[in-house]
Each structure stands twice: as structure tokens, then as C-alpha cells.
Amino acid sequence: MTSNTRVVVIGAGLAGVRLARRLGELGTPVTLVGEEEHRPYNRVLLAEVLAGRYSPEVIALPSPAELTRGRVTGIDREVRAVHLADGSKIAYDTLVLATGSNPVLPPLRGLFTADHALPEGVHAFRTMDDCLGLSKAVRPGVKAVVIGGGLLGVSAARALAQRGAQVVLAQQGERLMERQLDPSASKLVKRHLGDLGVEVHTETRVRDVRCVGGVVRSVEMHDGYALDADLVVLACGVHPRLGLAQTAGLEVRKGIVVDDELRTSDPHIRAIGDCVQHDGTVYGLATPALEQAEILAELIAGRSNARYTGTRSLTRLTLAGPYSPFDLAAFGETEPRPGDDVVQLTDATRGTYRKVVVRDDRLVGGVLVGELGTVGALARAWEGAEPLPDDGPLLHLLTNDGGS
Numbered sequence: 001m002t003s004n005t006r007v008v009v010i011g012a013g014l015a016g017v018r019l020a021r022r023l024g025e026l027g028t029p030v031t032l033v034g035e036e037e038h039r040p041y042n043r044v045l046l047a048e049v050l051a052g053r054y055s056p057e058v059i060a061l062p063s064p065a066e067l068t069r070g071r072v073t074g075i076d077r078e079v080r081a082v083h084l085a086d087g088s089k090i091a092y093d094t095l096v097l098a099t100g101s102n103p104v105l106p107p108l109r110g111l112f113t114a115d116h117a118l119p120e121g122v123h124a125f126r127t128m129d130d131c132l133g134l135s136k137a138v139r140p141g142v143k144a145v146v147i148g149g150g151l152l153g154v155s156a157a158r159a160l161a162q163r164g165a166q167v168v169l170a171q172q173g174e175r176l177m178e179r180q181l182d183p184s185a186s187k188l189v190k191r192h193l194g195d196l197g198v199e200v201h202t203e204t205r206v207r208d209v210r211c212v213g214g215v216v217r218s219v220e221m222h223d224g225y226a227l228d229a230d231l232v233v234l235a236c237g238v239h240p241r242l243g244l245a246q247t248a249g250l251e252v253r254k255g256i257v258v259d260d261e262l263r264t265s266d267p268h269i270r271a272i273g274d275c276v277q278h279d280g281t282v283y284g285l286a287t288p289a290l291e292q293a294e295i296l297a298e299l300i301a302g303r304s305n306a307r308y309t310g311t312r313s314l315t316r317l318t319l320a321g322p323y324s325p326f327d328l329a330a331f332g333e334t335e336p337r338p339g340d341d342v343v344q345l346t347d348a349t350r351g352t353y354r355k356v357v358v359r360d361d362r363l364v365g366g367v368l369v370g371e372l373g374t375v376g377a378l379a380r381a382w383e384g385a386e387p388l389p390d391d392g393p394l395l396h397l398l399t400n401d402g403g404s
Contacts, residue, residue, distance in 0.1 A: 007300060008033065008082060008090055010072050010244070011098030012040040012063065015273030015289035019096060020064040022297035031090055032064055033082070035071040038128045039063065044286050046131045047152075050138075051159035056128060075248040077266055094268060094300060097245060097256060098293075101238035101274035101284060102126070106147065110209040121216035122209060122232045125156050137231055140164030144231040145219045147206050149176040151317060153235035154189060158319050160233070161196040168199045168227055170206055170219070180315045180330040184346075184353055185367045192319055192326045238284055240275040255282040260307040262296045272296055279310060287313040312383050314375075326351075329375045332365030332382050333357055340364070361387045 007023060009016045012034025020032040034040060038056070045059040070084040081089045103124040105111065113119055123134050138144065142165045146157045149171025157169045169176075175186035176193075190200050201221075208220035209232060219227045240255040251257040251265035255277030262270045262278075273289040276282065283289070288311035298304035314331040334357065336342050341358040352370030356363055356378065363382045368375055381388065 005300075006091055006093045007031070007096070008092040008094070009096040009098055010082065011100055011273065011275075012036065012067065013043060013098060013100045013273065013289075014061070014286055015100075015293045016040075016096070016098035017061045017063055018290050018293035019098065019272060019297055021062065022294060023301060024064050026297060026301035026303055028297075028301045029066070030064065031066055031068055031092075033068045033070060033072055033084075033090070035069070036127065036129075037069065040067070041128055043126075046125070046128065047155035047159045049128075049131050050125075050134055050156065051162045052135075056132070072244060075244055075269075077248055077269070080268060092268075094270065096296065096300075097264070097269065097271040097275060098273045098289075099241040099244060099275045101240050103234060103238055104236040105234060106206070106236050108206060108209050110211055113211075113214055119209065119211045119214050119216050121230060122234070124234045125152060126238065134160075134231070134233065135163075138163045138165050141166060142230045143228050144168070144233065145170060145206075145227050145229045146233045146235055147219075148235035148237065149173065149200070149202065150179060150235065150237060151177055151315065152237070153233075154193065154319070155317065156233050156235050157193060157198050158196060160231075161193070161198050165231070167197065168201065169193065170204050170221070170227075171200070171202045172205050174203050176200065176202065177330075180334070180367075181328070182334045182355065182367055184355070185328060185330070185334075185369050188351070188353055188369045189319075189326075189328065196319075238274065240277075240282060240284075242275065245271070245275070253277055260309060261299055262292055262308055270296055270300075278308065281310065283311060283313065285311075285313050285315075287311055314379050316372075316375075326370075327372050328367070328369045329372055329379075330365075330367045331379055332363075334365045334367045358388065363388060 007030040009020050009032045017040045020030045023030045040061040040063045042059045048054045072082050073085050074083045081091045083089045103126040124130050144160045144165040144167045146153050146169045157167050161167045176189050205222040207222045210218040219229050242252050245256045246252050256271040256275050257277050258271050264271050272292040274284050291311050295306045295308045298306050316329045319326040336357045344355040346353050354368050356366035
């Protein structure tokens with residue numbers, strides 16, 4: 001593309017900012033449109049802001065020079081322009097949707113007020129405004145209920161506990177972080193949260209949010225048991241933001257459908273990040289979003305014929321505890337199939353747990369809790385998907401010396 005090609009990116013999250021910055025480095029001007037009032041920030045680190053470890057300024061992203069603040073209300077594909085809520089419009093030659101995702105709000109009785117707002121004390125946990133609202137409300141001794149035991153829920157519960165709140169975490173599934181962790185690793189996470197004072201309930205479903213005068217007072221479980229609550233945090237997952245794409249008539253399934261060039265059903269519109277469905281997969285993770293942004297920047301700038309073929313992403317989480325940090329990492333398939341080989345090392349004294357799954361002489365997944373000195377070597381072996389050597393390297397990879 002020529003340097004005067006008009007590139008417009010909708011969404012100033014991790015993916016949109018990375019794309020805009022990379023295009024700027026490659027000499028392609030870009031207009032980035034973001035609707036949040038805050039400076040673009042790293043959403044992955046919001047829990048650290050809630051915990052009080054970082055200020056909002058610390059997680060700010062170095063944004064491109066041209067950032068337009070506004071809410072996009074529509075896309076006119078015929079004239080190639082986007083319309084903003086203030087009545088202005090921006091023309092494009094190439095449009096990129098990096099609209100991200102919205103929090104899942106569960107269908108609970110009493111969750112919304114008459115004007116369809118969340119009651120006072122009930123918070124989603126997705127944006128900087130959500131985070132700052134929670135930070136303002138939390139104080140030592142406040143009773144907080146976190147609904148959802150995935151990565152976000154665990155992070156929120158840990159952060160609130162560090163701020164002195166009395167935290168109860170309610171998870172509908174049978175264990176914490178069940179998408180990433182096997183049962184043994186999940187038990188260690190539960191134990192760690194317990195050490196922080198978090199009360200964890202699994203295999204339980206929240207039925208009702210009870211409010212008085214528009215202010216939350218309690219949360220009722222499906223069995224009728226009620227939990228007093230000054231704060232309720234909704235950490236029930238996210239779903240892609242698809243409204244603009246749907247209204248514009250683009251192909252949408254679970255996400256905005258893109259090909260290996262990250263092109264939508266309109267050849268002039270691309271999409272990256274949490275809103276995207278590629279080869280049947282919606283990732284909703286930072287690593288794929290950043291990888292997509294890098295590849296798309298090269299394609300738009302005409303510097304490469306690279307293609308996006310999917311991401312093998314690794315989940316890492318550090319939970320700061322009263323005595324020492326609690327680190328974990330998970331990648332690939334953590335539960336073996338029949339016929340798989342499993343190598344597992346547990347050190348109860350040091351609180352470490354390591355497990356890898358091998359199928360047809362290839363590393364297909366693993367979980368590490370505690371010391372993560374070997375995670376780099378294991379992840380490289382997994383990402384390469386090459387047959388493992390015959391000289392028994394797994395025990396070597398699972399030891400600190402082998403991975404450092």
C-alpha cells in the first residue's frame with residue numbers, strides 16, 4: 001500500500017494500539033479511534049491496579065500520535081467511512097476492527113435496576129472505569145462476593161483480599177480455572193486463595209442479587225443460602241463485541257470471521273483481537289491479539305506476505321501472597337487422553353507441582369505451579385511440536401537446572 005492510504009483502526013486496546021504503533025514505525029499513517037476517556041492501557045494488568053500494586057499510569061500503553069476519542073456508531077461500507085456519535089465521520093481505504101470484548105453479565109434476578117443499570121455495589125471487571133470504581137469502593141473489612149472462578153475471577157478475588165476485603169468466590173464449575181488447569185493445580189490455587197483469606201465455593205450457582213434502595217445487600221445461592229455483600233464483582237467471562245460488524249453486514253459467527261490475512265467478508269475491512277474468529281477459534285487472550293496485530297501491520301504496509309495460522313498461547317498468572325508469590329503457567333492440553341504419557345513431579349514442601357502430557361513423542365501440554373524456571377524450555381518444546389529426543393529429556397526439562 002502507498003503511504004497515503006487511509007487506515008482507520010477502531011479500538012484502542014492492546015491489539016489496536018500495537019497495530020497502530022507498528023504501522024507508524026513502518027511509515028503508514030493510521031487513525032486510531034478509542035471510546036474510553038482514559039489513556040490506552042494494558043487490560044491484562046487491571047487486577048494489579050485493583051490490588052494497589054500499580055497506579056493507572058504504570059499500565060498505560062505508549063499510544064500513537066493520532067488518537068481520536070469517540071464512539072463509532074456505524075460503518076458505511078459503500079462510501080468507506082465510519083460514523084461517530086458526535087456526528088463526524090472518518091473516511092478509510094482500509095478499516096480494522098479491534099473492538100475487543102464485553103463482560104458476560106449473568107441472568108441473575110435483581111441484577112439490573114429499572115433503568116437497566118447495575119445496582120450500586122455491583123461491578124463488572126473489564127475496563128479502567130470498572131477497576132477505579134471497585135478501588136474506590138473497597139476498604140478493609142468490606143464484604144465482597146466474586147462471581148466466577150476463571151482467570152479473571154481468581155485475579156479479582158486475590159486483589160480484593162490484598163486490599164483487606166472479606167472475599168467469597170463463587171464458581172459454578174467443579175474447580176477454579178478449569179479451562180487452563182488440571183484438578184491438582186486447581187487445588188493449589190484454591191489453597192493459595194485460602195491462605196489469603198478468600199472463601200471459595202465451587203459447584204455452586206448464584207441465583208439472586210438482593211438490593212435495598214438500589215444498593216446491593218446480599219447474594220443468594222441456588223440452594224437458598226445467602227451471602228452478605230457490600231460489593232459484588234461479575235467475573236463470568238467475556239464475549240466478542242460484534243455490534244458494529246453485525247450492523248455493517250459482515251460475516252459473524254462466534255466472532256467476526258477472518259481469513260489468514262485477517263480479512264473479513266469485506267475485502268476493505270480487517271479485524272484483530274478479542275472480537276475475531278479465525279479458523280473456528282475465538283481466543284480472547286492477549287498473545288494472539290498481539291501476534292495478529294504484528295502480522296496485519298506487515299500486510300497493510302506491504303512489507304510481508306505473512307499469514308496468521310493461529311496461536312499456541314500460554315497462560316501465566318502471578319498471585320502475590322503474604323509470604324511469597326504464587327506463580328503458575330499452563331499451556332496446551334493439561335488433561336491426558338487414553339494412551340498419552342504423563343510425567344508429574346510434586347514437591348509438597350516447596351509447594352511446587354509440574355506436569356506434562358506427551359502424545360506420540362510430542363509435548364502437547366503442561367501445568368507448572370510454584371517455581372517456573374523450566375517454563376521457557378517446555379513452552380519452546382510445545383510450540384515447536386517436534387518429536388522429543390529419545391534420550392529421556394522430560395525429567396531434565398522439568399527440573400530447574402534443565403530449564404534455566
